Amino acid sequence: MASSPFSDLSGKISTRQAHAGVIGLGYVGLPLAITLARSGFAVTGFDIDPGKKVSLDAGRSYIEAVTDEALKTEMAAKRFGSTSDFSELAKCDVIIICVPTPLTKHRDPDLSFVEATCRSIAAALRPGQLVVLESTTYPGTTDEVVKTILEKTGLRSGTDFFLGFSPEREDPGNRDFQTATIPKIVAGDGGEARELMQAFYGAAVKTVVPVSSNATAEAVKLTENIFRSVNIALVNELKTVYAAMGIDVWEVIEAAKTKPFGYMPFYPGPGLGGHCIPIDPFYLTWKSREYELPTRFIELAGEINSAMPRHVVSKLAEALDVRAGKALSRCRILVLGLAYKKNVPDIRESPSLRLIEIIEERGGTADYHDPFVDEIPTTREYMALKGRRSVDLNETSIRSYDAILISTDHDRVDYAALAKWAPLILDTRNVFTRLGLMAEHVVKA
Incomplete structure (x- = not known):
């Protein structure tokens, strides 16, 4: 040959x-x-x-x-x-x-x-x-x-x-x-x-x-992540609707997933993070303009997911007002979890960064604790947060904050201690229900 x-x-x-x-x-x-x-x-x-x-x-x-x-x-x-x-x-x-x-x-x-x-x-x-x-x-x-x-x-x-x-x-x-x-x-x-x-x-x-073809392979990757983005947006929207009705979306999902066919559980959160889901869908949205075709589901999902951090901070402000009689602008908040998902040090596109930014835009003070991220590194969008360090969790530090906002539910956290010492907890991950630690001062968001 x-x-x-x-x-x-x-x-x-x-x-x-x-x-x-x-x-x-x-x-x-x-x-x-x-x-x-x-x-x-x-x-x-x-x-x-x-x-x-x-x-x-x-x-x-x-x-x-x-x-x-x-x-x-x-x-x-x-x-x-x-x-x-x-x-x-x-x-x-x-x-x-x-x-x-x-x-x-x-x-x-x-x-x-x-x-x-x-x-x-x-x-x-x-x-x-x-x-x-x-x-x-x-x-x-x-x-x-x-x-x-x-x-x-x-x-x-x-x-x-x-x-x-x-x-x-x-x-x-x-x-x-x-x-x-x-x-x-x-x-x-x-x-x-x-x-x-x-x-x-x-x-x-x-x-x-x-x-x-290469184009087909490129489309496969986008499809995988668009599927997740759209379904996460759906449960995020359901979360807000059911909350208005006095229904716990987490309980709904747990019951719905017992169906052995025709249903796949997705879970709400404080926003999307990582290198894929918050970004990849918009690559197809951009390309579709060349063909003069709309991508309504993708863009709507992006809008819903992008709005979640601001929704969470609004729930935090409401909880502080109703339960503690305090305005967010006069409060110190500890955001628990900087990484975009549990048990990893990856902060790419993490909603926690946006949560900190929004809290401070509204006049509050925000710190963070993350057992995997000691210091906020250089990021493209959050340069003002560079160099901030994770605070230690102990009784004194926990009691010093007006509220703890659970953004990422890392396993390396003593949630029982949080439940005992924190005056107010906003839980976006349902971790306190999962651990049997729900109490009057724990609010789901």
Whole structure:
């Protein structure tokens, strides 16, 4: 068989001789890099954050899904290393992009990280490489944006290099699934690219699910998260309606989920957080404008979910007024939980940040406690909160606040002590009912 970029790369993948490069060593990239290394590939991780390289070189993982032991094992076997030198991409046979895809302040897609990464890849691109986008985006990004930048080199997708898309499906804090056990959607620009995608990911992931095109794979990821966004918005709306009727939405959901068919439980909260659900639906909303098609469900869900932090603070102000005779503007509030979900340190798009901001906009004082987040780092939208530190929980500190707002129900919290010492508690997660700690001074929101 005559040598070709496809046959050469296919052979390297099948024998685990392909060198993989993973760009972006965050919640998606680092677990993927270690999974690939475990499967026998040599992997180089790329990241512009020098702090990550310092930590990795010391054998310290900053991602819960990757233990220090797993990291040290792959480094000792010389299957994993990290660098900020993007010229090293020329040595990689497979290059995987795992960089952020946020929204602009106008809720339009911000592909600046993807585009900058693609330009770095283009500077090192050579025949026989497979380039994969894993970052969540709108249908058409891989073929229209990534491909366009890479082909400015004069090399052609499907002939000289190969292009694919495989959406990430990480779920921080979920110990039931790991990168290797979560089914992997794969697609490529042409049949050979798709074949390479199946072979490469199939070497590291238990189940590979090929689809017909990169745009289809991009749509799969959006559909998964839009499904969650719309259903969470539904229960958030039901929460407000049922509360007006004197009905506990949490009790309704617990009873409804006993039905063994035709129902799936979703739960209300103080707002949406994380890198997916608050952002991804708007990528499709933006793209749909090109086709002059409305996305009413998606946009309405976004409006409802985005309004939840302000709704919660309004309930807090009402509870302070009715139960303590105090205005929010004269109160000190402790927000419990800064992370967007329980038992993880991830604060991306966390509604807790917005809650703190709204409380202070209304004249109140807000602190936070989070056993996983010692200090608020730099964020794109909440620069004024940078550097604030988690307060300790003890009887003196708890009694010093006019109310405790439960935003994230971490397990590492003594809720019985809160129930005993806090003068007022606003519970957005139903944790006090679950623990049998409901009392007169605990209000659901």
